[in-house]
Amino acid sequence: MHDIESLAAVATGRTASLFADDLAETQGAIRAAVEGRRLLIIGGAGTIGSSTTELLTRFSPAAVHLVDQNENGLAELTRNLRSREGGLGDIEFKTFPIDYGSAIMGLVFDTEAPYDLVLNFAALKHVRSEKDVPSLLQMLDTNLVKNRSLMDRLAESGFAGRYFCVSTDKAANPVSLMGASKRVMEHLIFSRACTPEFRGGVTSARFANVAFSDGSLLxxxxxxxxxxxxxxxxxxxxxxxxxxxxxxxxxxxxxxxAPPDSILVPRLDPAEHLVELEAVARGFLAAHGLEVDLIEDEETAKRAARSAARRYPLVLSALDTSGEKPYEEFVGSHESVRDVGLHSFEAVSYVPAPAGSLEALLDMVDRAMSGTAPLDKGALVSAIAAVVPELRHKETGRNLDGRM
Known part of the structure; x- marks a missing residue:
């Protein structure tokens, strides 16, 4: 049996945190920002949200409220936090198993005291979720429309703190509609035309794949x-x-x-930190005392898996589904970075979307979701590309739902 951090070391090649120095040097500032404050964490039951919650609850906030539709995930996170040494102490800890864009979310703001810090991890994050119009609209609803609604509700509640919304490396020079939706999300949260301005500022972050996270390949x-x-x-x-x-x-x-209106990205060296997925699969099997048996035919591999003893089948597939990117990057070709006084991070300066394009896309999505303006996928892609001109999406006719 392997815990998730020991498995992650198979993929990262390290057991110590890459960001230990920055965390140590900023602990005082983090504590000053969190201690005695009220935190609202959206999408807190996922791997990234729960990891962030685990860390921030160690800095003595007055309250931590978690919102996530995954009630099983919320239950497991609560068990983990209360079972750790010291538990949750005197923190006012609540979980809400609700849709953060629903009318019920308004009741949270009506009945709870104002929040000082809001972190949003809710997202549809799989490339496979862009295969058709209903799935794509759900992605845009989750990543954009509900995000806008949340920020509006926060403003109405008198929120004056800082708002953080996580992005993805796939938002830099996107080739997938998922990545483009997160790039649009960046435009949304930084745009004063579509969302309110918060006194504490707005920030985001793009970073690498989280090893063995919920729903991931690993x-x-x-x-x-x-x-x-x-x-x-x-x-x-x-x-x-x-x-x-x-x-x-x-x-x-x-x-x-991070400074307001900035997107934090890690300083990662391709020569040192890029890892081939086949090597991760081999390391994972080795950690379980198994060797790799490379098999091309899927049916043969299925039979081999059922009877495997010392060697286990691995099938290597072509990277030819729509939206798959053969390489990773954190900074777009039209973007610039600046130093923010951290060892392992730099910040991408926000570049606004073409004038009017974001509003036009949101209007199209609103009308499509209300049923007043039926549209096809091509129209949605064109509207997204107007906001994200760097989008290089190519339909191959293949998607991951057609793969083993």
Whole structure:
């Protein structure tokens, strides 16, 4: 049995945090921003949200309220926090298993005292979720429309603190509509035309894949091994990885230390930190005392998995589904970075969207969701591309739902 941090070390190649020095040097500032404050964490049950919550609750906030539709995830996070040494102390800790964009969310603001810091981790984050109009609209609703609604409700409640919303490396020079939706999200939260201005400022962060996080390819290795299914990974594909603990550190520093209107990104060296997915699969099996058996035919691999003893089947697939990016980057070709006094981070300066394009996209999505303006995927893609001119999306006719 392996815990998630020890498994993450298989992918990252490290057990110590890459951001330990920055965390140590900013602890005082983090404590000053959190201690005695009221925190609202949206999407707190996911891997990144729960890792950030675990870290921030160690700095003595007055209250931490978590919102997530995954009630099982909320229950597990609560058990973990209360079972750790010291538990949650005197923190007012509440969980709300609700949709953060629903009318019920308004009741939270009506019945709870005002918040000082809001962190939003809610997102549809899979490239597979852009395959058709209903799925794409749900992605835009979650990543954009509900985000706008949340910020409006915060403003109406008198919120004057800092707002943080996590982004993704796939928002830099996006090729997927998912990545483009998160780039649009960046425009949304920094745009004064569509969302309110908060006195404490707005920040975001782009960073690498979180190793063995919920729903990730690497987590599928754990699930497939338990179910005696072949492991599957794209051929000749490399990715950057951070551990779940590191993801929480990134978000805490970005939410509390980064300058307003900036997107924090880690300084990662391709030569040192890029890892081939096949190598991660091999390391994962080695950690379980198994060797790799490379098999091309899926049916043969399925039979081999059911009878595997010392060697376990791994299928390497082509990277040819729509929206898949063969490489990773954190800074777009039209963007610039600046130093923010941190060892392992720099900040991307926000570049606004073309005038009127964001408002036009949001209006199209609103009308499509209300049923007043039926549209096809091509129209949505064109509207997204107007906001994100750097989008280089290509439909290949293949998506991950058609793959093992």
């Amino acid at each position: 987590q599928s290795f754990v699930n497939r091994l338990a179910k005696k299914q072949p492991l599957v990974a794209p051929r000749a594909t490399s990715r950057y990885f951070v551990s779940p603990r590191e993801s929480g550190e990134i978000c805490a520093i970005a939410a509390l230390i």
